[in-house]
Amino acid sequence: MRKYIKTFMFASFATVFLAACGSGGQSNNEASTQDGQTADTLYARKCANCHGGDLQGGFGPALDRIGEQLTKEEIVSVIENGQGGMPPKILQGEDADKVAQWLSEMK
Structure with a gap:
């Protein structure tokens, strides 16, 4: 019974974690409306x-x-493909490039 409860609690936490970090934005089929936004x-x-x-x-x-750890x-x-608990495709293309450039300057 304890194993079942632990498994259930872990699954619940993982679901909430992934939902909180999800893009919450557009599907891949929608046109980008983020053009012109700054990296920050x-x-x-x-x-x-x-x-x-x-x-x-x-x-x-x-x-x-x-920026001290990654180019x-x-x-x-990482932004486009995800890593660890981070889901892929949070940002793509030019938007991912803008944010990556900005973050790479964080040293």
Whole structure:
């Protein structure tokens, strides 16, 4: 019985975690309406729920010094493909590139 309860609790937590970090935005079939937004605005809309508004972390890791650990290209890959508990396709294309450039300067 305890094993069942632990499994249920883990599944519940994982569901809530993934829902909180989900893009909550457009499907891949919808046209992008984010053109022209700055990197920090995109971050606030798509990333801050998990990584914190001040880049200090939350559900996801802190990103305040991520530029010391990853290159811009590596950050783009994580944004577009996901990693660990982060789902893929939070941002794509030019938007992912903008945010990755901005984050790569965090040192």
